[in-house]
Amino acid sequence: MTEPAAPTVDPAPAPPDGAESLYEHVGGTDGLRRLVAAWYPTVLTDPLLQPLFGAGHPAHVEHLTAFLAEVFGGPTRYTDELGGFPALLAPHAGKAIREDQRRRFVDLFLAAADTAGLPDDARTRDALRAYLEFGTEVAVQNSHATDAAGLHPCQEVPRWEA
Numbered sequence: 001m002t003e004p005a006a007p008t009v010d011p012a013p014a015p016p017d018g019a020e021s022l023y024e025h026v027g028g029t030d031g032l033r034r035l036v037a038a039w040y041p042t043v044l045t046d047p048l049l050q051p052l053f054g055a056g057h058p059a060h061v062e063h064l065t066a067f068l069a070e071v072f073g074g075p076t077r078y079t080d081e082l083g084g085f086p087a088l089l090a091p092h093a094g095k096a097i098r099e100d101q102r103r104r105f106v107d108l109f110l111a112a113a114d115t116a117g118l119p120d121d122a123r124t125r126d127a128l129r130a131y132l133e134f135g136t137e138v139a140v141q142n143s144h145a146t147d148a149a150g151l152h153p154c155q156e157v158p159r160w161e162a
């Protein structure tokens with residue numbers, strides 16, 4: 001007798017009231033991967049951002065996709081398997097991200113939402129914009145911190161339901 005195959009994809013935790021999660025609404029991991037994959041090449045060719053990102057990192061799309069999936073109510077793979085929030089500190093440490101770079105990062109993400117065909121509705125776009133504004137503020141503060149006291153108070157993967 002053969003054992004049943006192990007699931008290859010973590011099931012997303014259901015929202016408490018059974019409603020569609022933001023993660024599901026934007027197309028799950030596939031939708032978010034399309035978003036990040038549309039965004040990343042624009043970063044690597046952007047004059048403000050490329051100096052920070054260099055030639056790029058092969059795992060960046062997968063890691064950022066997993067992070068955003070968790071933020072929007074999907075599988076908690078970033079926390080469970082990829083180091084969780086603490087893994088975000090080293091890549092941003094010492095980068096001293098400027099406001100014009102933060103702004104460009106957000107603008108390129110919002111443009112990528114069109115390229116990737118994410119739902120063009122208020123739920124998706126408002127949540128994406130609001131989370132990106134928050135998340136980039138966290139990254140900027142952490143990128144300037146010279147000690148633990150200087151880090152942003154948010155020290156775990158946030159949940160962004162809308």
Ligand code: HEM
Pocket residue numbers: 049052053056057059060063064067082087088091092095097101102105131132134135136139140
């Ligand atoms: C919503 C805000 C942000 C999120 C969620 C985020 C997330 C991430 C993640 C998941 C990684 C990869 C860490 C890993 O390998 O597990 C990373 C790396 C990095 N991030 Fe961010 N980040 C944000 C904002 C920013 C901003 C505003 C900048 C600069 C303008 C930036 C610059 C970088 C750089 C340079 C790396 C290293 C990339 C590499 O390894 O090649 N991040 N970030």
